[in-house]
Structures are given as C-alpha cells and as structure tokens.
Amino acid sequence: MKYNPRIHNRRSTRLKGYDYSRAGLYFITICCQNRICRFGKVINKKMQLNEFGRIAYDEWAKLPDRFPNMIMDVFQIMPNHMHAIICLETPECESAHRDNIRATARVAPTPDSDSVSPPIDFAPAPTIGDIIGAYRSLVANECLAIYKSRNQNMGKLWQRNYNDHIIRNQHSYRRISNYIINNPADWDNDTFFEG
Numbered sequence: 001m002k003y004n005p006r007i008h009n010r011r012s013t014r015l016k017g018y019d020y021s022r023a024g025l026y027f028i029t030i031c032c033q034n035r036i037c038r039f040g041k042v043i044n045k046k047m048q049l050n051e052f053g054r055i056a057y058d059e060w061a062k063l064p065d066r067f068p069n070m071i072m073d074v075f076q077i078m079p080n081h082m083h084a085i086i087c088l089e090t091p092e093c094e095s096a097h098r099d100n101i102r103a104t105a106r107v108a109p110t111p112d113s114d115s116v117s118p119p120i121d122f123a124p125a126p127t128i129g130d131i132i133g134a135y136r137s138l139v140a141n142e143c144l145a146i147y148k149s150r151n152q153n154m155g156k157l158w159q160r161n162y163n164d165h166i167i168r169n170q171h172s173y174r175r176i177s178n179y180i181i182n183n184p185a186d187w188d189n190d191t192f193f194e195g
Contacts, residue, residue: 025167041079078184
C-alpha cells in the first residue's frame with residue numbers, strides 16, 4: 001500500500017514541547033500487543049505472575065541500576081499490561097540545588113582554589129522514552145529466548161506506544177498510586193480486562 005499521510009501518520013501521545021528528561025513524577029502504562037495476557041493471572045484479587053510476568057517484574061526492578069536518575073515508586077505487573085510511577089531526578093537539578101545552598105550560605109572559596117569553579121559537563125539525562133524503550137527491549141528479549149527454546153513463535157510482545165501522565169500534585173499522586181496498588185483487586189472492572 002502506498003504511503004498516505006492521513007492514514008499512516010503516527011501521532012505521538014507525548015505532550016508536545018515537554019522535556020521528558022525533566023525531574024518529576026510520571027505515571028506510565030505499557031500494554032501487551034492486542035492485550036494478550038502474557039504475564040500471569042489475577043486469582044482471588046491478587047496478581048499471580050507466570051515466568052514472563054516474573055521477567056517483566058525483575059527487569060522493572062533493575063532499571064534504577066541502569067538509569068541512576070530514575071527513582072523507583074509503585075508499580076504493578078498485570079496480566080496484559082503494567083503500571084508504574086517513575087520519579088526522575090537530574091544531575092543538573094542536584095547541581096543547581098547545591099549551588100543555591102552555597103549562595104544562600106555565602107560559603108567563601110577556599111584560599112587554594114579559584115573563586116569560580118569550572119562548569120560541570122553533564123551527559124544528557126535519559127528521558128522517560130529512553131527508560132521505557134530499554135525496559136520493553138529487555139523484557140521482550142528475555143521472553144523471546146524462552147519462546148525460542150521451546151520452538152514457539154512469540155510474535156510482538158508490546159504495543160507500539162505507551163501511555164504517560166505527568167503527575168503535578170500530591171492529590172493526583174495519591175489517586176494514581178492507589179489505583180496501581182489496587183489494580184489486581186479491581187481487575188474485573190479494569191479497562192484492560194480481557195476475560
């Protein structure tokens with residue numbers, strides 16, 4: 001089929017112009033392709049992970065080792081999706097905070113140093129997209145290895161995109177974190193439920 005921009009135009013779900021490496025809280029939802037339940041089952045209102053769900057869980061738990069600007073918050077692996085809150089901190093913010101403390105405290109430079117310190121050169125901070133991309137790849141590769149060992153075809157594990165929401169206040173944080181924690185108990189009413 002010939003490319004038609006009205007049909008084939010992929011629209012981003014990201015907030016236009018927003019810097020997704022910026023420090024803050026982000027609510028993330030990543031779904032399995034076609035909402036296939038690959039990660040286990042909800043039994044008696046509790047999530048029971050299978051071997052693929054355990055991979056999804058373990059790889060998420062290891063992400064802060066890979067991305068030092070990521071702080072783990074609540075997350076939940078569900079049968080066909082996962083929810084998480086990611087807290088990002090950036091070295092620039094930490095440096096600016098230290099500089100503000102120095103300026104406020106009026107700390108004088110030591111006699112054996114220059115009065116102006118050289119600028120700190122930071123590598124670009126990983127974005128939410130970088131973190132989600134790495135996670136999806138790690139999980140897909142681990143799951144694919146299992147499928148291949150069984151001479152089975154996995155197909156596509158993840159949907160092309162993911163959903164994000166920038167958490168802007170404490171009320172929103174509490175509501176979202178409670179939703180994530182209680183997701184298995186309310187699975188039958190979930191929008192991702194495929195019974």
